[in-house]
Amino acid sequence: MTFVKTEIRSGAYYDSVVLMHLQRSLSQQPGVSDAGVVMGTEANKDLLAQSNLLVDEARGAGANDLVIVVKGEDESSVQAAIAKVDELIAARRSGGVDQEYRSQSLESAAKRLPNAQWVLVSVPGRYAAGVARQALDLNKHVFLYSDNVSLDDEIALKQEAASKGLIVMGPDCGTAIVNGVGLGFANKVRRGPIGVVAASGTGLQQVTVRIHQMGGGLTHALGTGGRDLSEEVNAVTARQSLDLLRRDPDTKVIVLVSKPPSPKVAAELIEAARRVGKPVVVNFIGYATAMRRVDNVTFATTFDETAELAVQLSHPSGQNGGGLDPAKFSSGQRYLRGLFSGGTLAYEAQLILRDYLPTVYSNAPLKKELRLADSLTSQEHSLIDLGEDEFTVGRLHPMLDNDLRIRRLDKEAGDPQVAVILLDVVLGYGAHPNPASELTPAIAKARQTAADGGRHLEVVAVVSGTDEDPQNMADQIRALKEAGAVVETSNDVAARSVGRVLRALNQTSQAAQSPFVEVDLSAIKQPLSAINVGLDSFTESLVAQAAEVVHVDWRPAAGGNEKMMDILARMKRKA
């Protein structure tokens, strides 16, 4: 025989820690087999039902009612347990954070700790926006742990913060590491040169933990909250965070992690990441990208891979070589002409160039809108595959017969808008026994034609071959260089190098007017000092990490009556 007894308490506020401990304490009372202590939401009542704890009495409870259910073998034990509820709550309340760290209000805490840059907010969602607004009024950055905060509140808070040079991490920001100190849920990780910006909680934790496990270390890990990268919020916090880490001299590599954002926000953030200059590893979890790397931005698909790449990149290696100098060209020179003998090389080059030049025309284009009207006439950026069927009827492949390519090279060199000509030179059995012997006079002549017109023409040649090929690769490369060509042995490297210089030549100065006031580096560079409003354990963690902290003994104003609270808050702000 089991007895179940229920008590409903309306309108009273208890924090979640108190409720968890109450439930545990009740379960451990003599003669009690199970207990439930929950707010009366539908989901919570369903959960009670699953544990056979939902009796009729509790079914009528609402979301603001506290439901206490005790199950036991005999009526008197159950009764006795229920009778102890107030005593158990009081016992818990007197525990927790040491008195010395406590303040009664955010205002008084701020006075006690005037250097505090951050306010941690972990009060229930429906009160959280109000507390965050108070913190912004006090000119504090906000770590907003609370969930169940409305999208409108999030947008308003972030807009206001951005206009004041403040940052709001969250809502639903479970974790962050600021200047070595973990906020909310955070692992203890080695300090080092990697900075993380992540939308969510455990994603950030998993990445930082794996970085640590792989021997790397972190400067900061900034959380944005799961909705930050939506079009509505428009990634305000992510942009601020990227910008902070860009300016932080100790951060050498940046990691950006988020669930897949909208394509618009994704494209803008990738663009922002490219402007950062430092290596950035982007993991838009499950967001498919055609390329794995664009300039300084590398894409990863899992947390493990993200961590691995970040650690690799944080070991300086000087991966990006010389590169072409945009300053050498005359004004008006801005176009690429690619003259390829290899179809797949031409294809890969177009694919890589797509990240640098939006429009590259071709007779073998990536998509049909980019098809040249006439294969014999280049327009703007054009890349010709001379091995296409149209050119090989009754004629040898261009890897054997350079005649067509040389005629075309001559023609392109005369175009005053052409800055770079990109060629492949494929060695190996079957190919021309000495392609350089034919190409070098043509390259030298092309460069001379440009020089005669007062221009600098860059000819970039990709030599595809091995040191064992019959042509003698080293000799081929030497001859091409002597003719003035820039020589690469990787199509990838060549296309990127060409892409970068042409992007520079075609860039209209768009200094990306920042829509928000720059966040001062002191937010992350000064020793962390914080005010915690909400969960005791967050204060305890900060104490354990030797960070300066004051805990606010927060209770909802007006006994949790939201309408009343709202009125009070407005009055306060006006004052």
Next chain:
Amino acid sequence: MTFVKTEIRSGAYYDSVVLMHLQRSLSQQPGVSDAGVVMGTEANKDLLAQSNLLVDEARGAGANDLVIVVKGEDESSVQAAIAKVDELIAARRSGGVDQEYRSQSLESAAKRLPNAQWVLVSVPGRYAAGVARQALDLNKHVFLYSDNVSLDDEIALKQEAASKGLIVMGPDCGTAIVNGVGLGFANKVRRGPIGVVAASGTGLQQVTVRIHQMGGGLTHALGTGGRDLSEEVNAVTARQSLDLLRRDPDTKVIVLVSKPPSPKVAAELIEAARRVGKPVVVNFIGYATAMRRVDNVTFATTFDETAELAVQLSHPSGQNGGGLDPAKFSSGQRYLRGLFSGGTLAYEAQLILRDYLPTVYSNAPLKKELRLADSLTSQEHSLIDLGEDEFTVGRLHPMLDNDLRIRRLDKEAGDPQVAVILLDVVLGYGAHPNPASELTPAIAKARQTAADGGRHLEVVAVVSGTDEDPQNMADQIRALKEAGAVVETSNDVAARSVGRVLRALNQTSQAAQSPFVEVDLSAIKQPLSAINVGLDSFTESLVAQAAEVVHVDWRPAAGGNEKMMDILARMKRKA
């Protein structure tokens, strides 16, 4: 003053090498400034026009007419040059391949070289299918270099080959390496454990060259031709090649390169690649994938990256650890239940599992069709994010309060269809001070429940933390293991390991009935022996590589009259 003289020759056949040399020789005649020797296609006439070589006389020439144009300073020089055409052609014809390697027909060549596995075909496109068909009739594999071969011919040739255990590389297969010998255009690359299957020419060359440059080496590189991966051709050659390399004991890592195939063909080939067992690096150039790795298949986006991955993977490292054993489970056990506290960990796990289990339901699903009807009730494979807002109203986050998770674990363990339970255990500041203390009794009990029902329940725990976290990670891991859990520190590794075992438990035996007769390994494992029909230079390359070769002095039958040739071919086949 310039003079241009044109000569048109109708219906005569000359191979492209002869034409190239004729053009060069004419250009070098005294008093000649430029010359053009082309078949009279529209594209070629346009090209002549660009070089100011198209006079009215040539405009009327058709695709089967040879157009010879000579430009020079005076009429007599031009006249003299034209008069030498026959002499120049004859001079070239007597050069080229040594007499000892020559045969007059494919049949006689096959008799001279009965061991020849391969016939190389590089005759003009309109004759190529006929020669390839002859080669198949002689039970030879075909390397079909020629382009301008019709799609219908390609399909017919490949179907016929597949039904006989033969392979047709191409058409438009520029390159291949068989047993260390380069066919067509091919680089001299180190021998080693990497096998390549590639659709196209220079893509294959660039990958093999980069592998060599990075210190790696190759077994074989098989070409399929650019259209092989279309839905019409259905990747016949790619499938045969993958299968050959799967069975080749010397190939340890396989590379598969192609322009993006149709999604259907791509999915089927990836599936085939997974069945290979050996590591496979796939580069469907520009084909966006959400994941970078599925089991043994890794995706690359550029040739450089492809080569790099292949070389890395060819150094044995034992990357795949123990793994779970599908044999331990009872029949009927086939489902996963994931009980996560971390939202992003739950998200990543679903994303990774998608490659193993088509349908994983969740309360925080990847797409809305996969949303659980009721978050409290699992169905089939289910993964629950217990940190979702619905569960946290008035309740602590599951990283602090394990109560809900333990109740759910208990329930799932009682389901006889459940095989694996996947949990995360997040350590760090702010999280539960000793999660193992609560989870281990629950895990032990869950496993006991299953055992009592005669089942094996695998509980896999991802511990996310560092060795400096306040919980003592090593102790947490030890305790979880003692309770019978399999512990991983990477969400990625855990999800893949769980995915693999569940995929095995849910696989209906689909031994992928091969639609074609298996190609005998002798095609690639015996010393290469070949008959070359077409370009002299291909024979010369084979001789240079010390491969056995006979060159066929091919001329189109019936003087190149295709209707007549077709009739002759049919008569021959019937005989």
